[in-house]
Amino acid sequence: MKVMKFGGTSVGKPERMKHIASLLQTETEPAIVVLSALSGTTNALVEIGNAIASGDRHSAQQFINNLTEHYNKFIKELFSKEASLATAQAIVDEHFEFLNIILKISFSESLSKDILAQGELLSTKIFSVYLEEIGESYALLPALEFMSIDENDEPQIGSIRIKLKQLLDQHKEKKILVTQGYICRNARGEVDNLKRGGSDYSASLIAAAISASVCEIWTDIDGMHNNDPRVVGTTRPVEQLSFEEAAELAYFGAKILHPASIWPAQQYKIPVKLLNTMQPEAKGTLITQEPGGHGVKAVAAKDNIYAVRIKSSRMLLAYGFLRKVFEVFEKYKTAIDMITTSEVAVSLTIDNADHLDQIIKELEVLGTVTVDKDQTIVSVVGYNINETEEIIKKLFGSIRSVPIRMVSYGGSPHNISLLVSADEKVHLLKQLNKGMFGLE
Numbered sequence: 001m002k003v004m005k006f007g008g009t010s011v012g013k014p015e016r017m018k019h020i021a022s023l024l025q026t027e028t029e030p031a032i033v034v035l036s037a038l039s040g041t042t043n044a045l046v047e048i049g050n051a052i053a054s055g056d057r058h059s060a061q062q063f064i065n066n067l068t069e070h071y072n073k074f075i076k077e078l079f080s081k082e083a084s085l086a087t088a089q090a091i092v093d094e095h096f097e098f099l100n101i102i103l104k105i106s107f108s109e110s111l112s113k114d115i116l117a118q119g120e121l122l123s124t125k126i127f128s129v130y131l132e133e134i135g136e137s138y139a140l141l142p143a144l145e146f147m148s149i150d151e152n153d154e155p156q157i158g159s160i161r162i163k164l165k166q167l168l169d170q171h172k173e174k175k176i177l178v179t180q181g182y183i184c185r186n187a188r189g190e191v192d193n194l195k196r197g198g199s200d201y202s203a204s205l206i207a208a209a210i211s212a213s214v215c216e217i218w219t220d221i222d223g224m225h226n227n228d229p230r231v232v233g234t235t236r237p238v239e240q241l242s243f244e245e246a247a248e249l250a251y252f253g254a255k256i257l258h259p260a261s262i263w264p265a266q267q268y269k270i271p272v273k274l275l276n277t278m279q280p281e282a283k284g285t286l287i288t289q290e291p292g293g294h295g296v297k298a299v300a301a302k303d304n305i306y307a308v309r310i311k312s313s314r315m316l317l318a319y320g321f322l323r324k325v326f327e328v329f330e331k332y333k334t335a336i337d338m339i340t341t342s343e344v345a346v347s348l349t350i351d352n353a354d355h356l357d358q359i360i361k362e363l364e365v366l367g368t369v370t371v372d373k374d375q376t377i378v379s380v381v382g383y384n385i386n387e388t389e390e391i392i393k394k395l396f397g398s399i400r401s402v403p404i405r406m407v408s409y410g411g412s413p414h415n416i417s418l419l420v421s422a423d424e425k426v427h428l429l430k431q432l433n434k435g436m437f438g439l440e
Contacts, residue, residue, distance in 0.1 A: 001029065001030045001031065001032065001210060001212055001213065002027075002029050002030075002031050002032075002212050002213050002214045002215070002216060003031065003032045003034060003203050003206050003207040003210075003212045003214070003215045003216065004024075004031045004032070004033050004034070004203075004216045004218060005033075005034040005035075005036075005181060005199055005200060005202070005203035005215070005216065005217050005218060006020055006033070006034070006035055006036065006218045006277060007036045007039075007199065007217075007218065007219050007220075008036045008037055008038060008039035008040070008041070008042070009039045009219065009220045009277075010036075010218050010219065010220065010277040011035055011036065011038055011039075011123055011127065012038050012039030012040070013074075014074055014077040014078040016277065017078060017126075017127055017130060018078070018130070019277065019278075020033075020127070020218075020277065021127075021130060021131060021134060021136065023277070023280055024136070024176050025136065027175070029213065030174070030175050030176075030177070031175070031176060031177070032141070032177045032178075032179060032206055032210070032212075033127075033176060033177065033178045033179070034179055034180070034181045034199055034202050034203040034206065035120065035123045035124050035127060035178065035179075035180065035181060035199070036119075036120065036123065036181050036182065036198065036199040037118075037119025037120050037122070037123050037182075038071075038074065038119065038122070038123050040070075041067070041118075041119035041122070041123075042116065042119050044063055044066070044067045045067075045115050045116050045118060045119055046116070047059075047063050048060050048063045048064060048067075048099065048115060049107075049111075049112045049115045049116065051063060052102065052103065052107045052115075053107050053112070057103055060103055061100075061103060064096065064099050064100060064103075067096070067099075068092070068096045071092045071096070071122065072089075072092065074126075075088040075089060075092060075126060078126070078130060079129070079130065079133060080133070081133055084129055084130070084132065084133040087129050087132075088125075088126050088129045091122070091125045091126060091129070092122065092126075095118050095121065095122055098114075098118070099115065099118065102114075102115065110190050110191070113190065113191050113192050113193060114191050116183075116193060117144075117180075117182075117183045117191050117193070120143070120180035120181055120182050120183050120199075121180060121183070123180075124140060124178050124179065124180050125140070127178060128140045128178050131176065131178070136175075136176060137173070137174055137175050137176065138174060138175070138176040138177070138178055139170075139171035139174040139176075139177050139178070140177075140178050140179070141164075141167050141168075141171075141177050141178065141179040142179070142180070143179050143180040143181070143183050143184065143202065144180075144183060144184070144185055144191065145163065145167065146159075146160055146163035146164045146167060147160060147183070147184035147185070147194075147202065147205070148160065148163075148184055148185045148186070148187075149184055149185075149186050149187065149192060149194070150187050151186075151187040153186070153192075153195065155184070155194070155201075155205050155264070157205065157208060157209060157264065160205060160206075160209045161209040161210070164206065164209050164210060165210075168210070179202075179206070180202070181198060181199025181200070181201075181202040181203065182194055182198040182199045182201075182202060184202075197257075197258030197259075197260045197261030198258065198261075200217055200257060200258055200261035200262070201258065201260060201261045201264075203215055203217065203261075204261055204262055204263065204264040204265040204270075204272070205264045207264070207265050207268075207270045207272075208264035208265055208267065208268040208270055211268065211270070212270055213271075214270065214271045214272070214273055215265050215270050215271070215272045215273070216272075216273045216275055217256075217257070217272065217273065217274050217275070218275050218276070218277045219256060219274065219275075219276065219277065220276065220277060220278060221256060221276055222237050222275070222276035222279050222282035222283075222284055223237035223238065223239075223256075223274045223275070223276070223282070223283070223284035223285030224237065224238050224241065224246070224249060224254055224256050224257070224274055224285045224298065225237055225238065225298065226238055226297065226298040226299065226433075226437055226439075227298065227299045227429055227432070227433045227437070227439075228253075228299075228300070228301060228429060231425075231426045231429055231430075232426075232429050232430055232433050232439075233430075233440060234433070234439040234440055235433070235439065236437075236439070237282070237283070237284065237285055238285050238297050238298055239283060239285065239286065239292065240285070240286045240287075240288065240290075240291070240292025240293070241285060241286075241287050241291065241292065241297060241298075242287070242288065242289065242290060242291040242292070242383060242414075243262060243265075243266040243272075243287055243288070243289060244291075244383075244412075244414050245291060245297055245298075245381055245382065245383060245414050246262060246272075246287045247259060247262065247263075247266075248379065248381045248412060248414050248415045249297075249298055249300045249379070249381050250262070251302075252300045252301070252302045252337075252377055252379035252381070252415070252417065253300040253301045253302035253303070253377070253379070254298070254300040256274060257274070262287065265287075266289075269289060271286060271287065271288045272286075272287040272288075273285070273286055273287070274287070291383035293383070294382065294383050294384060294385075294388070295382050295383075295385070295388070295391065296380055296381070296382040296385055296391060296395075296436050296437075297381055297382045297383070298381050298382075299378065299379065299380050299381070299429060299432050299433070299436065300378075300379050300381065301376050301377065301378045301379075301425050301429060302337070302351065302376065302377040302379070303376050303422060303425070304351060304374075305337070305349050305350070305351055305375040305376055305377050305419065305422075306349065306350050306351070306353055306356065306371055306372070306373055306375065307347060307348075307349050307371065307372040307375050307405060307406065307419060308347070308348055308349070308350065308359075308360075308363070308369065308370075308371050309345060309346070309347045309369070309370045309371075309372075310325060310345065310346045310347075310363050310366055310367045310368070310369050311344060311345040311367050311368045311369075311370075312344060312345070312366055312367025312368070313344055313367075321346075321366070322341070322346065324366055325346055325348075325363065325366065328359055328362045328363055329350070329359065331362075332354075332355035332358060332359055333355075334350050334352050334354075334355055334359065335350065335351070335352065336348050336349065336350060337349045337350065337351060337377060337417075338377060338406055338408040338417055338419060339408070340406050340407070340408070345367075347406055349375065349377065349406070349419060356371070372405070372421075374421065374422040374423075375405065375419055375420070375421060375422060376419070376420055376421070376422045376424075376425040377417050377418070377419055378417070378418045378419075378420060378425065378428050378429065378432070379415050379416070379417045379418075380395055380415070380416045380417075380418075380432065380436065381414055381415050382414060383413075383414055384413045384414065385413070385414060385415075385416065386409060386410055386412075386413050386414075386415075386416065387413065392416075394435060394436060395416060395432075395435070395436065397435060398431050398432050398434065398435020398436055399418075399428065399431055399432075399435075400431060402420060402424050402427055402428045402431065403420065403421070403424065404418050404419070404420060405419040405420060405421070406418070406419035407419075
């Protein structure tokens with residue numbers, strides 16, 4: 001059995017939802033199909049929740065009305081049979097009745113999670129009705145009956161495996177099993193969500209729990225590209241990556257994957273394929289334990305970076321200095337991406353500025369602190385590239401007239417990272433595209 005996850009853009013239009021159904025009809029292997037909410041839905045639900053939380057019920061009602069209208073139009077274009085349309089309409093009415101009811105009750109954090117869950121519940125139920133309309137054999141597996149996290153928000157893979165097997169045993173004859181991505185229950189049994197990686201994380205967890213033959217992530221791009229196709233003219237998909245390479249690329253800016261999303265598949269050695277819903281014949285990208293070749297595979301960029309520099313003349317030969325620096329960031333649960341040290345200074349980067357003012361205040365006890373905003377980390381990723389002298393020469397030979405703020409080399413054997421000002425990002429990505437891959 002395989003796992004196939006389809007993102008918001010893949011189900012965001014009626015014709016695309018029909019296309020997914022046609023893809024499933026060509027499958028010879030049973031599949032658990034994980035769906036995201038229709039594109040734009042989760043953002044709309046966040047707006048509804050924020051408006052209710054701030055007491056702006058009028059705006060919340062307007063957001064609900066707009067979303068209701070969108071779904072009513074969607075199902076009218078999706079279904080051709082009156083009976084199917086009536087069933088789908090009842091589903092839409094039920095979920096939007098819930099959203100209208102919450103306008104009249106007190107807002108809470110748990111209620112916010114209930115609001116966010118509506119998108120995946122709607123998409124899977126509507127898709128199931130469409131499968132019914134075209135006469136396809138299927139079953140709906142409610143994610144809230146098997147997907148769970150503990151008090152630390154970590155997924156309970158053992159419990160997921162047991163509960164999911166029980167559900168699958170009830171539908172052994174079914175070829176297509178539809179479930180929701182993103183949503184789960186927390187340690188208190190309340191509706192919650194997986195946060196990191198969303199539906200991709202769900203798919204990876206399910207694949208690990210059932211020892212799937214493969215976990216397919218279907219999006220609107222044909223695999224992970226060797227550079228950012230949004231800003232670089234010519235890119236190409238990478239045919240194969242190791243889990244380590246894929247994790248580096250995801251962490252340092254490749255938008256097609258969330259860094260946490262493939263971890264379960266990696267732990268249980270489940271191959272992951274990144275495929276294009278609109279071009280199902282394209283090879284896409286295969287992610288496995290093996291790298292599929294050496295050398296530089298891809299370049300990724302991570303935006304909205306803050307560079308923090310702590311300078312202290314007292315640091316010279318002073319042990320314990322770095323520990324004190326790290327303790328400040330640990331106190332405010334702020335992760336560090338890059339770090340370089342010299343005799344009298346430490347430079348590091350963070351991508352979360354929520355507690356930056358408090359962090360600076362505590363660091364100033366240790367020395368003079370300066371912060372550069374609007375920075376970008378550009379990472380060059382490939383299997384064991386830090387052991388290949390020619391790659392280092394080629395990398396730095398590719399860079400022309402781009403001021404490099406920091407370099408991280410050796411922390412990972414698969415990644416060399418450069419920190420530049422955000423306005424230099426596109427220039428640097430294009431230079432690396434030409435110098436590393438010979439692409440203009």
